[in-house]
Amino acid sequence: MKNMQKLDIDHEYLKQTLLELLAIPSPVGFTDEVVHYTCGKLGELGVPYELTRRGAIRATIKGETDRPACAVVAHLDTLGATVRLIKDNGRLALLPLGSWSSRFAEGARVTLFTDIGPFRGTILPLMASGHAFNNQVDDQPTNWTQVELRLDENVHSKADLTQLGVNIGDFIAIDPQPELHENGYISSRHLDDKAGVAALLAAIKAIVESGLSLPVYFHPMFTITEEVGFGASAVLDARISEMVSIDIAIPAEGQNSREHGVTVAICDSSGPFDYHLTRELLRLCKDHEIEHQRDVFPYYFSDSAAALRAGYDIRHALLGFGADASHGYERTHLSSLHAIAELVTLYAQNGPVVARDRRAIGPLEGFPHQWKPEDIEEPTPMPHPKEFL
Incomplete structure (x- = not known):
């Protein structure tokens, strides 16, 4: 085991940060x-960062080398709605x-912007x-054509709404209504x-306050278009060889996720996550006694998968916190x-x-194995048919 420390997490900071984030419509x-x-x-926290044109964030905590570097990503955007039609009934x-x-x-209670x-x-x-x-x-029926937004204003016609300043395409933010319980x-x-x-x-805070020297540059990243499938498609750097997404896991019938511990995803709708990075995360959980489980998500897409579709050759993985009733x-x-x-x-x-990953492309030397022939037992030979006579 490497000489590593499971750092203390500021529980109050995590809770307060979550409530503040939920209070911001996005x-x-x-x-x-x-x-x-x-x-x-x-x-x-004194952590430098850069923004893309539209606002995806790539922060940097320096390590001993910037090639290869690693990244962890979470997304700031949420579900919402927009005005499709201004109706005659107001x-x-x-x-x-x-x-x-x-x-x-x-x-749902909402804000129309x-x-x-x-x-x-x-x-x-x-x-x-x-x-x-x-x-x-x-x-x-239950579908989006069967619902409408009623504004708390004196509007009873299309003209009233137009006079109020409402336009097709205006953004609608859904109230989060958070409740944090003592349990x-x-x-x-x-x-x-x-x-x-x-x-x-909260993890960034713990790393910064620990004063630990990291082996490689660590890039916390925050994306803004994950919910529509783009995610981490424009915020990566060529020096980054690995990226871990943090997102929801799905506790439900037929799934193995839970609302406790870490769920390490093995596969989602885009295909399998990187074998070696996923197993390394599982090893870290085992070695440092972090409660965890594995799961696969057939109806799921993440920041990491978006990066691969954008053409980045990275090892990717997904860590999930169990979110019951996802997207509700x-x-x-x-x-x-x-x-x-x-x-x-x-x-x-x-x-x-994988140390070889410091190069984007190179020789076979150092390329990993998922299994080796000597690890596989020779199958027992089947008896010759005559032996059954």
Whole structure:
């Protein structure tokens, strides 16, 4: 085992950072303010950073060498909606931003951001009153054409909404409604991925305050378009050979994820994560007694996968905190975020999983094995057919 330390995580910092992040509306495409907040947190810790044109963040904690470097990424954008149509009845039809069910939108309190200022409202099904529609309230379909936004303003027509300053394409942020319980559970919308961001910032704080010397440059990164499939497609550096995403894991029937410990993903809808990096993360969990489990996600896409699709030749992996009812009223446990942060502090101290990766391309020498022929037992020969006679 390498001489590594599982660093202490500031639990109160993690909780407060999460609540502050949740309080900042950041539906995908409307993320500038949460970018400013995150850069402020990095500045408080004395960690330098750079931004892409649109606001993805790449921070740097220096190590002994910058080639190869490693990265850990979480995303700042959340689910949301935009105005699809201004309706004659003074209400608004919606287009979802990101993939989520209108079932979870019904009853949500929201903020509509217009060019002249914000307005409050509620997303309702088209037939919202049992006193008016009786059983039709329960029988109506569940889809985005069956909901509308009612603004808390004196608007009863398309003209009223236009006069108010509402336009097609205005952004709609869904209230998170967080509840943090004494037993460690937190329920809220948008834990995906603001809980992951909070865990990453808590890990950065622990690394900086420890004063440890890292073997390679460590790049915490924060992206702004994960919910629409772009993710870490424009923030990487050619010197980075590995990237670990922090995002939700899926506790549900047929899945192996839990709301406690770290879930190490083996595969998602884009295919398998890197064999060697994934096994190294599992080894770190075992060696340092971090509660963990493995899972596969057939209906899932992450920052890491987006980077590969963008053409980056990196080793990629995914660490998840269990988020029950994903993309709805989510719930996780703070112990899971704590475990994620601890594992990130160990990963930053670990160094490259394959030393050869300092070169983007090179000879076979140093290329790893997943298994070796001598590790496989020779199969027992089958008896000759005559021996059965």
